Structures are given as structure tokens and as C-alpha cells.
Amino acid sequence: EAQVTQNPRYLITVTGKKLTVTCSQNMNHEYMSWYRQDPGLGLRQIYYSMNVEVTDKGDVPEGYKVSRKEKRNFPLILESPSPNQTSLYFCASSFVTGYEQYFGPGTRLTVT
């Protein structure tokens, strides 16, 4: 089954404790992206990757890091989480940029 998986689905952590949210897709997509969803703001792009070892900032990259060492995986790293990073995070992938995106189920992160 074609899908994007994210782990964990739910995460509660404390300020400053490094964490990683994993994302994996099995569709051989070149393009992958991370979004955060906040009430009234829709989806805002954090980082994206157009291929292996090619990543770039989206609209709200501050406080986040990503890497793309393999085509299928695109982890999101929060080196020192802060409460304003409490949000719902989605990973997505597509064949090319700006085309139909396939979304993961989301990761709800709470930073206290």
C-alpha cells in the first residue's frame, strides 16, 4: 500500500530536550516536505527536499533541522524544542514539486 508513515504519532516533551520525528514514504517520490498545522493558520511549510541531499527552507524553518540521506526518509529534528513549537506536524511527499501531495497521519507534539 502506498503510504507516508510518521513516528511517533503523539509526543509530549520538555523544553530543550532534543527530539526527532521520522517520516518515510514507499512511493519512490523525489519531493518531501514538512508542515506544521496551527488553528487558523492552515499548513505552513517548515522544510522541503527535492531529492537526496537537497533540502531547503520553507516559510517557518526557525528551530528545525532536516536531513535527506535516503530517498524514502526525511526526519524532522528539533534540537532544542520550545513551547511555541507545540503543534500538529505533517510529512508529505510527491513525485515532483507543486504536484499532488501524499500526507502522513500527523504527529501531535506538545512541548512543556
Place this chain on the structure above:
Amino acid sequence: AQSVTQLDSQVPVFEEAPVELRCNYSSSVSVYLFWYVQYPNQGLQLLLKYLSGSTLVKGINGFEAEFNKSQTSFHLRKPSVHISDTAEYFCAVSVPSSGSARQLTFGSGTQLTVLP
């Protein structure tokens, strides 16, 4: 920069009534248009898309949308809604950026609530 405006943040409607969710965007240059639906506690899934061709696009679950270039709009419609259509709906617009890349921008979402 491209902007996408969903004019209504909340739309309540009674079951079996028609509904229209509005979406306007700022740039009409070579746009691709999408509507996504997000059910509670789930990710987004594609409802329908416009890339080229007929301006009336039909999607899943009886939804359709019409691309209106002159009005830069892509409104979503359904003639008769069901309780199960209660969800948040996102409009998204893709335009060319640099090289062969395109930039995708999402609207802020419309919460559709179908009342019995």
C-alpha cells in the same frame, strides 16, 4: 508571493443541503489547484485537482470544483451533504517558482460541519 484565501473559516450546513466552500488565489499564471480534506485525527487526503483542460473538475465523495480564471477562484461544491462530510477542507495552489520547481501554498482551511 502566492496567497490563497479561504473566505469562510466555519461553514455549518444541514444534512442534504447544498454547500459551497470558497477559495480565491492571487496569481493566475500557470496554476495548479487542489482541494484536500482532513477528517478528525487524520492527515490530509486529496479531494480533487485541476491541472489543465476542463474547468469543471469532479472529485471523490460527490464533490466538484470550478476553475474560474478571470475571478481567480476555485470554489468547492457539493449538491447534497452528509454527516460524514464534516471535516476541514483546504484549498492549495501551485505556481512556477525557480527552474522547473513549483511552489505550493495552502489556504487557512474551512471547517465544514454538517448538522442533522
